[in-house]
Amino acid sequence: MSRRTSAAPLTRTGRRPGSPDTAAAILEAARTSFGERGFNATTIRAVAAEAGVDPALVHHYFATKADLYAAAIEIPLSPSTVIPQVFGGEVSGLGRRVTEFFFAVWEEPESRRPLLAMLGGAFGGNDQGVAGFREFLVSGLLDRAVAAIGGGRRTEERVELAMAHLLGIAVLRYVVVLEPLASLEVPRLVDLVAPRVQSYFDGE
Template structure:
């Protein structure tokens, strides 16, 4: 499918796309990038980018070495009863950090993203577009976007405290203790009263 005859293997072409995407995300930010523009800069057919990656979200996840593409994973978590959504989000999120397969990549990706202002903003745009918007769309209360980001703030704070900065007893607590203590917070942000 590649238009140029120079690249021989799929691995090379895929890596070429990722390299171009990394540069474009860095230069233009998440919202400023299009798959068509990446394909053009990489000298490949746009269909090839779609063939290798599940959309812009999947490509960004690959560039950031995120272990999951939220565009694929989140709909599964969002499906189900709204009054248990806080706990489902929490268990899914903690699972990503606890798992021996995905945990190290979560830590590495967040350390890298948080280390500079520019990469933090890029992660923020991605989170807003691909996670917060989907989460907000699932809610049927007032101020869904604020609710989604408040939920995100408690989730990322748990990750920073337990997995990055590692402050005891947050690190020593069992997953069940964490769920018991913080799921009510998430559920209140998602569906509870939000005084204005």
């Protein structure tokens, strides 16, 4: 389950504290916490305690809480790895790569569930839930996306509008279950949406 169990050894002897089982235990604890308490209320410390490991070990396997979250919800690759792949290629294909990635994550029930929990937390009327969701969007996606595309405030505005478009579709498709949108096949959905997302990356 861990994306980082093959990382270079850290200690002099070439052995790391922990093992693939340790990473799996951390991920299981993280999945439970993110699913039940949401992103913000979940702490590295609490996940470590639940998994019976030192918090430093959690940081070792998963650099940031956003990375841990991404791994826990089984996003195919963690943001640090995915963002360069998605945003690093030709800008002309960026809209499609982002849109395909977004729906690949949402179509997977295992990753959809904690995302829904996070959305629920943001809408639950508590400021912590909102702050957690904002933190995840900004540190997990927006900052790196804007850096990859290049540009300042105007790029940020357009990247956020593209994110808003994808988010709104997720809300109507997976939460509200509005037909016919909810039954649209993913390839057709991507064909419809990718050009509009791309138009935000192309400019005003």
